[in-house]
Amino acid sequence: MKTLSIKSLALAGAVAAASWLSSTAVGVAQEVTLRLHQFLPAQANVPKLVLDKWADDVEADSNGRIKVERYPSMQLGGTPPQLMDQAIDGTVDVVWTVVGYTPGRFPRVEVFELPFMMTNAGATSRAYWDLFEKEMKDTDFQDVHIVGTWVHGPGMIHSKTPVAKLEDMNGLKLRAPTRIITGLLGELGATAVGLPVPAVTEALSKGVIDGAVIPWEVTTALKVPELVNNHTEFGGDHALYTTAFVLAMNKDRYEGLPDDLKKVIDDNSGQEFSAFAGSTQASADGPARQLAVDHGNNIITLDEAEVARWREAAQPVYANWVKEMEAKGIDGQALIDEARALIDKYTNQ
Template identity: 45%
Template sequence: MKIKSLISAATVAFASLMPSAFAQTAAPANAPKAEITLYFQHYWPQTALTVRELVTPWCEKVSAESQGRMKCVTLPAMSGGGTPAQLVDRVKEGVDDLVLTVLGYTPGRFPRMEVFELPFMTRNAEAASKAAWEFMNKNAMQEFTGMKVLGMWVHDEGQIHTKDKAIRTIEDFKGVKMRAPSRETAKLLQALGATPVGMPITGVTEAITKGTIDGTMVPWDAATSFRIHEAANIHTETPEGSPALYTIALMFAMNEKKYNALSPELRAVIDRNSGAELSARMGKMWDDSAAPARAKAKAAGNQFYTLPAPEVARWVEAAKPVQAGWMIDMHKRGIDGRALFDDAKAMLAKYEAPVAGKASPKAKGTKVSSPVKKAP
């Protein structure tokens, strides 16, 4: 296939410049030649936690469990071409076999799943990821035609990161240009008085440095993985026990035709390494990642501000029209938004109860647990 040949050529060229990025796919000298090569593209830098704890071990497990019949060629930092916003179409069309992406990078394509991106909806990523996987399978599979969804999760609470100006009240948002990671967060920023700016996370640090934007909303691990904390020196957080300001749904997907073309034995390998358990583990990884990532910003001498509960209540009140607006938008699409909202809340409540009382991201030294067990 011409497209795959071009990708393969690009991969070889990129690997010559960054050999460490492809070390994970190297096979032993006596290993059998793989029957199936899976081109796996994502936007994360090779050093990111998601790569270390998902991409690398997942590829190793799939190779080991298939006895070398399948292997990954990973394409970090969009090195296979395109932009993060194109990942959904690339995997649907078979340009990439596997992708990790943010649903919000393609606004309006996954309206039902946006319920998990509404402000003050969730409390922790592990529970919300369990709920997101169940919700997708029950209510939103029609949004994922052409794809085999291997995992669906949300990250931990997004915080506010700004350069030079602290956000302590709603009034502080006036005149502030903030990067919005999704359509619903853009509406939240508007409701709070800021000017939302849409862009993939890969461009945020440069945009803050140049003054194109004043700040962004991202979770802690993303802030350090993309070195945002080096450009944004002030961080505003909600207090412990508060619902999350916002979160984002992330997807691990495979081209459906590629999956269906596999033998039953190889499909079983993919299935064993995907689904509800993987989604929950990814959510837990995000929860566990917050404290050590936050510590990096603290070590850099950055400033921190925790919103008092009365101010959080003001933000929650200001955000209510965002939730109502989502339901109205669903109604216009012929979808019962209220029923979906209530179903999502019920699922969240079911899964949040068993994980209540876990350590706050503001606590010290939370150990990050791998969402994928290493291959033997």
């Protein structure tokens, strides 16, 4: 009897151990690690205020079953223009990138980068998400899963020499972030130099460029107020330009998640997240601007009459873009009209 009891206990223990191992194996199988790759230093505003918040929320909402590893400054290799392909081919799981780093590849997105299109980052980011869902999801972005779409705050000019009127642009070599802004700077009389934003600091310090067009918020991380003395802002309701971003996930990685973890990603995606990202990025403009003021730099704000001259000079950018879209079989004017209507809708809410 005693022997039987010992055997029974041993069998029960083996069953319990097998059950524990099985449940553990299932638990491990359900855990997910996502590698998030992007081009800015970890302490820059977007990684610190937007991407870390998104990653922390995903981890918390999944009760720790999803872990988001964060890799700033292209630590996993490649260059900023390669980020989208890294997400598409699964080299990494999630990327944050400037859509225009691959010129012409995502043509419909460019509508939001046209000059004097955007009002504020929150409203424009909401409009961007709406137009993404309607016009871009199954066309430009069919090979990747998009988590968020947003733009930065008002783009402006930071230069070594003052830009107080349109004629001051003549001959300046200015860093441009995207194809659309390259065309804009050309129409305004400057020479555009295409550079990813991390390259701005070295290009300014070595005299490769005379200035850059970027929003205030990123100037601190790039040490721009230490490298130029002049900053030109645009009065009125619309910014000179903005740049379009996406937070993109490998499609197979997303679709392969269990339904409950897919819901965690969904709950941290979409229009509300996009508006949060754009507004949060823009909210860092003020403190960065104050640092330039404290540095004693010259801040120029163009008045309404002067801005009207820039608007007129920028009109060929629209005509050229519509023509380019027509060549691709895209109704560019319809996109412009729809983007403007959506921006107005959310700006006036």
